[in-house]
Amino acid sequence: MTALQGKGPTAVTDAPPPNPSASPDRSAKPDKLASLDRQLIELLRQRRTVVQADLQKSPAELIGRMSRANEAIDQVLAEMLPATDSADADALDRAGVRDWLRHAASFCLRGGENQRVAFLGPKYSYSYMATTRFFGAAAALAPVQSIEAVFESVVAGDCRSGVVPIENSTDGRIVDTLGMFVVHRVHICGEVFLPIHHNLLSRSPREAIKQVCSKPQALSQCRHWLARHLPTAQIVEVASTTEAARIASEQPGVAAVAGREAGRQYGLDVVDANIEDSPYNVTRFAVLGNETIDATGRDKTTMLLQVAHKPGALADAMAIFKNNRLNLTWIESFPIVGENAEYFFFIECEGHRSDPPVAAAIDSLKKQAMRLDILGSYPAAQPASE
Numbered sequence: 001m002t003a004l005q006g007k008g009p010t011a012v013t014d015a016p017p018p019n020p021s022a023s024p025d026r027s028a029k030p031d032k033l034a035s036l037d038r039q040l041i042e043l044l045r046q047r048r049t050v051v052q053a054d055l056q057k058s059p060a061e062l063i064g065r066m067s068r069a070n071e072a073i074d075q076v077l078a079e080m081l082p083a084t085d086s087a088d089a090d091a092l093d094r095a096g097v098r099d100w101l102r103h104a105a106s107f108c109l110r111g112g113e114n115q116r117v118a119f120l121g122p123k124y125s126y127s128y129m130a131t132t133r134f135f136g137a138a139a140a141l142a143p144v145q146s147i148e149a150v151f152e153s154v155v156a157g158d159c160r161s162g163v164v165p166i167e168n169s170t171d172g173r174i175v176d177t178l179g180m181f182v183v184h185r186v187h188i189c190g191e192v193f194l195p196i197h198h199n200l201l202s203r204s205p206r207e208a209i210k211q212v213c214s215k216p217q218a219l220s221q222c223r224h225w226l227a228r229h230l231p232t233a234q235i236v237e238v239a240s241t242t243e244a245a246r247i248a249s250e251q252p253g254v255a256a257v258a259g260r261e262a263g264r265q266y267g268l269d270v271v272d273a274n275i276e277d278s279p280y281n282v283t284r285f286a287v288l289g290n291e292t293i294d295a296t297g298r299d300k301t302t303m304l305l306q307v308a309h310k311p312g313a314l315a316d317a318m319a320i321f322k323n324n325r326l327n328l329t330w331i332e333s334f335p336i337v338g339e340n341a342e343y344f345f346f347i348e349c350e351g352h353r354s355d356p357p358v359a360a361a362i363d364s365l366k367k368q369a370m371r372l373d374i375l376g377s378y379p380a381a382q383p384a385s386e
């Protein structure tokens with residue numbers, strides 16, 4: 001019988017007569033749930049006590065703590081929820097439990113000296129998602145208006161940490177971020193991979209949309225879709241995808257390219273979902289700070305290199321990685337402002353700067369390089385998961 005079939009008069013006579021006093025289930029459940037909630041609160045209290053006692057010992061460590069908490073959460077999940085059995089109706093949603101535990105972890109950590117984390121806002125931008133993925137939703141979140149402002153707040157000490165997009169699988173490097181590493185001494189202390197699903201969000205139906213706004217990177221990740229489906233719409237670049245959602249909420253005929261949560265926040269309809277050109281659209285974010293992160297055995301080291309403008313200089317630098325048997329995970333050239341055909345190179349290899357092969361490579365590079373900044377060694381993040 002379908003759900004709708006049960007609606008007729010026969011269904012009513014089939015049902016047992018209502019008897020509110022004889023429903024032990026209804027009265028027992030709230031007690032049971034309240035008792036479980038009490039246990040959860042007690043466990044949270046105990047967890048917070050342990051974390052806060054530890055925090056007293058080194059109050060300046062935030063990123064390292066969250067990094068270790070995230071790793072421990074992943075291990076607990078692997079142990080307790082080894083595989084999602086979709087046939088099992090009682091199966092706990094692994095990603096949901098992970099978010100929940102991460103929230104608890106950031107809640108327990110709260111209260112130390114300046115724990116603010118800057119990110120490109122407003123809230124519900126992809127940077128916000130990446131920030132809460134690393135620091136948990138109870139972190140002291142500090143939305144700012146640009147990637148530059150994220151760097152500035154960390155350098156000035158207004159925020160302990162910052163989260164910035166660094167590269168995207170469809171569109172490549174995030175130029176605003178790389179430019180900031182050239183001018184600021186800020187370290188990379190962690191990384192986050194975030195799957196990016198863009199939506200066309202508006203108060204108007206697609207045929208009434210005259211203007212589409214978003215951050216340049218988001219527009220670029222959807223450029224084929226936009227050319228095919230909205231060929232005459234005016235494309236307007238704005239500071240972030242959430243800012244685009246805010247603008248679209250104020251003007252009919254305007255759409256934003258943004259995440260679903262940003263659209264919900266501003267009361268927009270999802271005109272089209274998943275409009276990114278590549279179904280595998282992942283952005284890697286860097287967690288900025290001034291902490292030294294201990295080696296975990298699964299680390300990466302990122303550096304900024306400038307070599308002499310002469311034949312073979314870059315090849316010689318690359319040979320150093322080869323000779324130390326170091327696997328490269330990222331290499332990106334970045335023009336040096338004011339110099340013709342001269343470049344900085346962002347290079348990332350597996351290993352921690354305290355590992356002998358990485359330390360040896362750094363020593364050799366120092367002898368050859370015109371500039372070498374070790375941007376940081378940090379645990380390699382898990383591949384992107386929804």
Ligand SMILES: O=C(O)C(=O)C[C@]1(C(=O)O)C=C[C@@H](O)C=C1
Binds near residue numbers: 120124126168196240
């Ligand atoms: O505008 C946002 O929501 C951001 O967080 C920025 C940003 C970016 O610049 O790459 C982050 C992830 C996506 O790739 C698109 C936009």
